[in-house]
Amino acid sequence: MTVAERTDVDLGVAPPAPRRPCRRAGAARPWLLLAPALLVMGGLLLYPLLRVLALSLQDFGLRELVSGRTKWVGFDNYAELLGNADLWATVLPNTVVFAVVAVALTVVFGTLVALLLARLTPLVRGLVTTAIMVAWAMPAVTGTYVWVFVFTPGDGIAVQALDALGLLDAATANPFSNRLSFYAVAALNVVHHGFPFVALTVLAGLLTIPRELTEAAIVDGAGPWRRFWSLTFPMLRPVFAVVTVLSTIWDFKVFTQIYLMPGGDGVNRNVLTLGTWSYVESFAQNRYGLGAAIAVLLTALLLVVTVAYLRLLFRDEEL
Amino acid sequence: MRAAAKGLAVTGVLVFTLFPVYLMIVTALNGEANAGSRTLWPDEWTLDNFAYVVTEGGFGRYLTNSLTVALATVLAGALLALLAAVAVARFRFRFRTSVLVMVLIIQMVPVEALVIPLFIQARTMAMLDTLAGLVVVYLAFSLPFAIWTLRGFVAAVPVELEEAAYLDGASWGRMFRSVLLPLVAPGLVATSVFSFIVAWNEFIFALTFMSDDQNYTVAVGLRRFFGQHATDWGAVMAASTLITIPVMVFFVIAQKRLTDGLVAGAVKG
Numbered sequence: 001m002t003v004a005e006r007t008d009v010d011l012g013v014a015p016p017a018p019r020r021p022c023r024r025a026g027a028a029r030p031w032l033l034l035a036p037a038l039l040v041m042g043g044l045l046l047y048p049l050l051r052v053l054a055l056s057l058q059d060f061g062l063r064e065l066v067s068g069r070t071k072w073v074g075f076d077n078y079a080e081l082l083g084n085a086d087l088w089a090t091v092l093p094n095t096v097v098f099a100v101v102a103v104a105l106t107v108v109f110g111t112l113v114a115l116l117l118a119r120l121t122p123l124v125r126g127l128v129t130t131a132i133m134v135a136w137a138m139p140a141v142t143g144t145y146v147w148v149f150v151f152t153p154g155d156g157i158a159v160q161a162l163d164a165l166g167l168l169d170a171a172t173a174n175p176f177s178n179r180l181s182f183y184a185v186a187a188l189n190v191v192h193h194g195f196p197f198v199a200l201t202v203l204a205g206l207l208t209i210p211r212e213l214t215e216a217a218i219v220d221g222a223g224p225w226r227r228f229w230s231l232t233f234p235m236l237r238p239v240f241a242v243v244t245v246l247s248t249i250w251d252f253k254v255f256t257q258i259y260l261m262p263g264g265d266g267v268n269r270n271v272l273t274l275g276t277w278s279y280v281e282s283f284a285q286n287r288y289g290l291g292a293a294i295a296v297l298l299t300a301l302l303l304v305v306t307v308a309y310l311r312l313l314f315r316d317e318e319l
Numbered sequence: 320m321r322a323a324a325k326g327l328a329v330t331g332v333l334v335f336t337l338f339p340v341y342l343m344i345v346t347a348l349n350g351e352a353n354a355g356s357r358t359l360w361p362d363e364w365t366l367d368n369f370a371y372v373v374t375e376g377g378f379g380r381y382l383t384n385s386l387t388v389a390l391a392t393v394l395a396g397a398l399l400a401l402l403a404a405v406a407v408a409r410f411r412f413r414f415r416t417s418v419l420v421m422v423l424i425i426q427m428v429p430v431e432a433l434v435i436p437l438f439i440q441a442r443t444m445a446m447l448d449t450l451a452g453l454v455v456v457y458l459a460f461s462l463p464f465a466i467w468t469l470r471g472f473v474a475a476v477p478v479e480l481e482e483a484a485y486l487d488g489a490s491w492g493r494m495f496r497s498v499l500l501p502l503v504a505p506g507l508v509a510t511s512v513f514s515f516i517v518a519w520n521e522f523i524f525a526l527t528f529m530s531d532d533q534n535y536t537v538a539v540g541l542r543r544f545f546g547q548h549a550t551d552w553g554a555v556m557a558a559s560t561l562i563t564i565p566v567m568v569f570f571v572i573a574q575k576r577l578t579d580g581l582v583a584g585a586v587k588g
Contacts, residue, residue, distance in 0.1 A: 044459035051436035137570035
């Protein structure tokens with residue numbers, strides 16, 4: 001429904017003639033409004049993306065950085081990358097398996113918390129929501145340091161507690177040296193930081209579902225499980241799609257949380273991800289070309305995930 | 320759900336969410352004799368760790384740097400995002416959907432892919448080791464989300480209000496200031512909090528761009544308390560507490576608006 005239609009019908013004023021020049025100005029206006037934001041995003045997000053693609057086809061080291069010369073090498077960086085056994089045995093599994101597990105845990109736990117919050121009295125809900133906000137607000141850097149502190153070999157609180165339970169020997173165990181336990185700690189950190197977004201977004205969606213629908217479902221004898229899958233989930237599909245897409249994107253490119261854990265900065269090659277590997281190759285080894293190739297691989301992976309979800313999200317919906 | 324089970328679940332969630340924060344603050348307040356010792360309840364309470372990081376640890380400088388960068392990012396981001404949000408929420412134009420999809424897709428670009436070319440670019444433009452260099456990068460990072468969220472707020476303002484302003488003879492700019500701006504103010508609060516946090520918490524670019532430790536932001540400045548063989552956990556946690564508390568206060572103040580904004584961004588448009 002257009003603006004002109006409504007005013008004509010409802011008020012009988014606003015003759016169409018004077019609107020004409022306005023409308024021509026209107027064609028340029030959205031672009032004028034968008035221009036500053038598009039310039040910033042284009043210059044700092046899109047252009048660098050093309051640049052990294054170009055860099056991945058170059059042998060770009062310290063010498064090229066200083067001189068500004070370019071040395072094209074075709075697909076050499078990719079050949080080296082794809083021929084590296086570490087990529088298939090370590091880096092790719094670390095990145096993908098960790099992301100999938102972290103997203104699943106984040107979305108399931110976040111949804112359970114949202115369902116719990118929806119059943120609480122407003123006072124208790126406000127209290128728990130504030131606590132969840134506090135977890136969300138904890139910066140990745142400080143959150144990571146606290147979890148590292150908790151799991152410090154020897155005298156970390158968790159290590160001591162696990163020792164007391166007889167699950168490990170505090171004197172010898174180092175949770176960060178083993179790939180599996182390293183990522184278990186990382187997952188704990190990422191879920192703690194990421195579930196609040198899911199919980200609060202799903203809760204806000206839950207509160208928009210009319211009570212009558214839930215009551216009708218209860219009258220019809222639907223249990224909680226049935227109500228969730230037949231009523232809540234279909235109604236909140238867009239909300240679930242958004243939280244899953246964003247969690248997937250965030251967890252695939254988790255960097256700070258891995259990099260700041262002991263050995264995560266490249267010292268322990270068993271726990272490298274595509275992100276930390278790319279960074280270490282570039283800024284520690286000065287092999288920017290190879291680092292760029294790894295970054296391109298990560299970006300391509302994320303692009304596939306994003307496009308798949310976007311199709312799901314906007315399948316039958318106009319933006 | 321029975322009351323007992325509910326109470327248990329609530330307690331579990333509270334403990335899980337607050338435990339790291341509790342431990343951070345308790346360790347920061349732990350007396351020097353116990354500094355670094357792993358205890359849930361220190362024998363001796365003190366503010367020494369805070370005094371140390373602010374006076375001797377050089378942390379005051381990092382706080383000023385972070386505050387400068389974050390505020391500049393918030394102000395520029397709010398303006399640019401609002402203009403863009405009005406464009407996509409209020410106007411139907413060619414490539415509108417493409418712009419929206421691009422805004423969404425852009426959020427998936429990993430920082431690792433951007434940090435390499437932007438480092439090289441900043442180096443040639445002599446933007447390394449400057450706060451301005453960080454501001455423009457953080458602006459780009461916070462814009463897509465801000466536009467996406469504000470879009471929902473702008474769309475929620477009834478078009479009839481704008482029409483009424485036009486009929487009363489208001490110009491477009493006047494309408495913007497008097498009708499639209501006050502109504503999307505809650506959305507601006509939400510996106511400003513988000514932009515602030517992006518700038519305040521960012522680590523990789525600050526680590527890569529800043530080599531002079533006078534220019535460190537708080538996220539990078541924390542690293543100075545980690546020694547080669549030992550870590551001054553009392554100092555790390557005191558500094559972490561100083562970094563975290565302002566963000567938490569912001570978050571809790573803006574929580575209602577933030578979640579409303581997320582849903583508005585997700586389901587309206």
